Amino acid sequence: MDTIFDIYLLEALINGLLFGGVLALLSLGLNLIFGVVDVVWICYAEVVMFGMYAIFWLHGVYDLPIVLAALLAIIGTGAMGFLVHFLVISPILGSAPINQLLATGGLLFFLQSFATLLWGIEFRNIGLRLPVLQWGELFFSYARLLAFGIAVIGMAAIYLFLTRTYMGTAIRAISQDREIMTLMGVDSRKVYLVTSVVGGSLAGLAASLLVLQYDVHPFVGLSFGPITFVICVMGGLGNMVGGFIAAFILSEVISIGGFYAELEWGYVAAFVLFIIVMFIRPEGILGKKS
Amino acid sequence: MFSSHLKRASFGLAAAGILAAASIGAQAQQKEIKIGVIYDYTGPLAAGGSSLQALGAKIVIDYFNSQGGVEGYKINAIYADAQSKPDVAINEAVRLIEQENVDMLLGFYSSAQCVPVSAKVDALKKFMWITTCISPAVLKDRNLKYVFRAQPHGGLFGLQSPEFLAHYAKDRLGIEPGDLKVAIIHEDGAYGSGVAGGNKAGAKQQGFKVVLKEGYSATAPDLSSLVTKLKRARPDVILHTGYNPDITLFLRQARELGLRFKALVGHGAGYGVPDKLFDAFGKDANHIFNVDPVSIWLVSPEVLEPGLPDITRMVGEQYRKAEPDTKEFSAHVGMAASNSYVFFSDVLPRAIKKYGGIDADSLRQAALETDIPVGGTLMGYGVKFNPPEHEMAGQNDRASPVIVQYIDNKAHIVWPKALQSLDPVLPLPKDSPYAK
Numbered sequence: 144m145d146t147i148f149d150i151y152l153l154e155a156l157i158n159g160l161l162f163g164g165v166l167a168l169l170s171l172g173l174n175l176i177f178g179v180v181d182v183v184w185i186c187y188a189e190v191v192m193f194g195m196y197a198i199f200w201l202h203g204v205y206d207l208p209i210v211l212a213a214l215l216a217i218i219g220t221g222a223m224g225f226l227v228h229f230l231v232i233s234p235i236l237g238s239a240p241i242n243q244l245l246a247t248g249g250l251l252f253f254l255q256s257f258a259t260l261l262w263g264i265e266f267r268n269i270g271l272r273l274p275v276l277q278w279g280e281l282f283f284s285y286a287r288l289l290a291f292g293i294a295v296i297g298m299a300a301i302y303l304f305l306t307r308t309y310m311g312t313a314i315r316a317i318s319q320d321r322e323i324m325t326l327m328g329v330d331s332r333k334v335y336l337v338t339s340v341v342g343g344s345l346a347g348l349a350a351s352l353l354v355l356q357y358d359v360h361p362f363v364g365l366s367f368g369p370i371t372f373v374i375c376v377m378g379g380l381g382n383m384v385g386g387f388i389a390a391f392i393l394s395e396v397i398s399i400g401g402f403y404a405e406l407e408w409g410y411v412a413a414f415v416l417f418i419i420v421m422f423i424r425p426e427g428i429l430g431k432k433s
Numbered sequence: 434m435f436s437s438h439l440k441r442a443s444f445g446l447a448a449a450g451i452l453a454a455a456s457i458g459a460q461a462q463q464k465e466i467k468i469g470v471i472y473d474y475t476g477p478l479a480a481g482g483s484s485l486q487a488l489g490a491k492i493v494i495d496y497f498n499s500q501g502g503v504e505g506y507k508i509n510a511i512y513a514d515a516q517s518k519p520d521v522a523i524n525e526a527v528r529l530i531e532q533e534n535v536d537m538l539l540g541f542y543s544s545a546q547c548v549p550v551s552a553k554v555d556a557l558k559k560f561m562w563i564t565t566c567i568s569p570a571v572l573k574d575r576n577l578k579y580v581f582r583a584q585p586h587g588g589l590f591g592l593q594s595p596e597f598l599a600h601y602a603k604d605r606l607g608i609e610p611g612d613l614k615v616a617i618i619h620e621d622g623a624y625g626s627g628v629a630g631g632n633k634a635g636a637k638q639q640g641f642k643v644v645l646k647e648g649y650s651a652t653a654p655d656l657s658s659l660v661t662k663l664k665r666a667r668p669d670v671i672l673h674t675g676y677n678p679d680i681t682l683f684l685r686q687a688r689e690l691g692l693r694f695k696a697l698v699g700h701g702a703g704y705g706v707p708d709k710l711f712d713a714f715g716k717d718a719n720h721i722f723n724v725d726p727v728s729i730w731l732v733s734p735e736v737l738e739p740g741l742p743d744i745t746r747m748v749g750e751q752y753r754k755a756e757p758d759t760k761e762f763s764a765h766v767g768m769a770a771s772n773s774y775v776f777f778s779d780v781l782p783r784a785i786k787k788y789g790g791i792d793a794d795s796l797r798q799a800a801l802e803t804d805i806p807v808g809g810t811l812m813g814y815g816v817k818f819n820p821p822e823h824e825m826a827g828q829n830d831r832a833s834p835v836i837v838q839y840i841d842n843k844a845h846i847v848w849p850k851a852l853q854s855l856d857p858v859l860p861l862p863k864d865s866p867y868a869k
Contacts, residue, residue: 149665151661151662151664151665154661154664154690155657155658155661158655158657158658158661158690162654162655162657165654256475259475263480264474264475264476264479264480264484265480266480266481266677266678266681266709267712268681268712268713270712270713270715272688272714272715272717273689275688275689275691275866277691282689282690282691283689284657284686284689284690285689286689287689356682356685357654357678357682358677358678358681358682358713360477360480360678361475362476362477362517363678365477365652366652366653366654366678367654370654394655397655397658398655398657398658399658400658401658401659402658402661402662405647405648405649406647406648406649406650406653406656406658406659407621407648407649407650409658410650410653
């Protein structure tokens with residue numbers, strides 16, 4: 144037990160990996176939207192929160208099967224993605240980036256307050272207790288394993304969508320040069336809308352997995368919003384593979400740091416690493432130099 | 434001619450009389466004490482217990498108003514939302530004092546808010562009546578003149594659990610107190626740190642081995658490293674202080690990662706809302722202990738002064754009316770109700786009658802003279818504030834928390850022995866997923 148490498152360190156490593164899955168899934172949608180629409184949805188975690196509420200009501204209260212509830216939540220947050228783009232982003236697409244940031248920031252407070260108004264401040268959970276997975280001395284979180292698996296599948300699916308479909312190709316083309324594609328007859332508004340819907344749906348997917356592990360309340364986004372944003376920036380805003388890598392690096396630093404020192408030091412180490420990366424590569428790990 | 438003059442004069446006189454009477458009446462009607470009531474109605478702390486505390490205070494304020502106020506003063510309460518943020522709490526306190534011209538402030542759930550707000554309010558020479566926040570740091574060595582707290586302080590919370598464990602260690606756990614391994618984990622704000630400080634001092638007093646003591650942020654999205662470290666440290670008992678989302682996250686991850694212990698003792702806040710614990714964990718929440726001021730509904734009416742059991746009943750009825758879905762009454766509502774009741778039934782009348790007003794100095798003088806014996810409050814404990822030269826001036830010296838154990842969403846008092854309504858179930862029964 145006094146050796147540096149012990150079974151608990153292995154557990155911390157695995158925990159970090161699985162937590163990375165959760166963070167990677169969260170960063171996927173945010174990165175996609177930024178990569179294409181070039182607007183940062185500061186309120187992304189709040190869209191996830193609405194997805195979590197949807198599952199809570201559909202499964203926890205109206206007793207729909209969890210998978211169906213999750214599917215409906217994904218459709219719901221997809222629709223929300225559409226609305227956010229149509230009502231908030233679209234009118235300010237040409238404005239200065241700071242205005243766009245302020246608008247989505249304002250939307251964050253609006254969504255938090257709106258959720259408080261609709262559902263109150265109660266912490267709610269679906270009361271689902273998943274089985275415990277044990278392998279010798281090691282224990283795994285079922286929900287996290289699921290999140291990890293789905294994050295990997297989600298990443299692969301998005302990759303295939305972007306490389307193998309016409310719409311995916313259009314999305315990539317727009318993200319490379321938005322002006323020229325419009326001249327070539329691509330309807331950029333449609334591409335933006337599709338991207339926002341896909342991004343919103345990914346928030347719903349993340350919500351389906353988070354709701355298995357976390358209580359839902361109007362401020363649940365505060366626990367995830369900042370770290371998701373940091374991951375996206377560290378990976379290279381708009382770069383999904385970069386975000387994926389950054390998610391796992393940060394989660395391991397948090398987990399191992401928190402294992403060797405106090406939990407909070409894990410976060411300190413993660414943010415110090417973030418600052419260092421920003422100094423060395425301001426565009427992020429895989430970001431393109433602008 | 435003369436008679437018409439006389440008539441006119443008498444008419445004028447009568448009118449003046451009526452006007453004067455009306456103005457006196459109006460003055461009598463306008464006599465009011467304006468109180469700023471600050472709790473968290475939104476944000477994570479709201480569901481952690483703050484909104485229930487706010488409800489308790491409001492029930493008591495409404496009750497006194499329905500009885501015609503206090504000594505002719507109507508209570509004009511202005512409710513403000515601290516939004517679970519210390520900076521908002523400070524801004525709201527200053528706004529209420531400077532713009533709304535309130536005579537005093539009442540409330541405060543979060544210690545992180547209490548610490549800065551109490552200093553600010555004291556500097557502004559306004560009276561502040563704390564119903565809830567427990568951190569010793571609010572009053573300790575600060576020599577505040579106008580801040581009073583009827584609630585027991587966090588240091589006592591922290592000391593209570595080791596005392597309880599030392600009593601039962603050998604008998605129930607088969608471990609000598611000197612060999613008992615405890616872990617102290619806490620949210621790292623003023624509240625958690627204050628209680629954990631008491632835990633540490635108590636553990637030292639009782640000779641326990643503290644195998645881990647660690648703080649974490651209440652909004653941390655992951656506590657699995659902490660759980661892993663606890664597994665490695667193998668404590669017999671975990672002493673935990675936290676709010677709500679972090680407590681459920683911890684218990685969920687502890688279960689998933691196979692953390693085992695013989696007992697878990699919570700210290701208020703999130704652990705004070707059993708409905709939430711049982712919603713999230715069902716039977717797994719059974720046998721958790723919680724250190725908190727006693728729930729007024731668990732206090733035996735016989736030990737209270739006459740009249741007080743009726744108030745307890747009234748608070749329960751109003752609580753049920755406001756929150757019809759409540760299964761088990763939360764101690765939070767009763768706590769704020771009891772501590773507010775002390776102010777309106779004891780301090781305020783004395784300030785008005787003996788010191789002639791509701792200014793901060795009159796209220797302070799009245800509070801310093803408070804001398805309520807055991808059984809004189811809804812929570813059963815007495816009230817006597819530490820004098821100005823005391824290191825914790827303004828703290829109620831007669832308050833202490835109790836320990837309850839939850840079984841099937843019912844709270845039973847297990848400590849101190851004098852108030853015990855259940856022989857504590859210790860260690861955790863084998864059917865608990867956390868049982869060692």
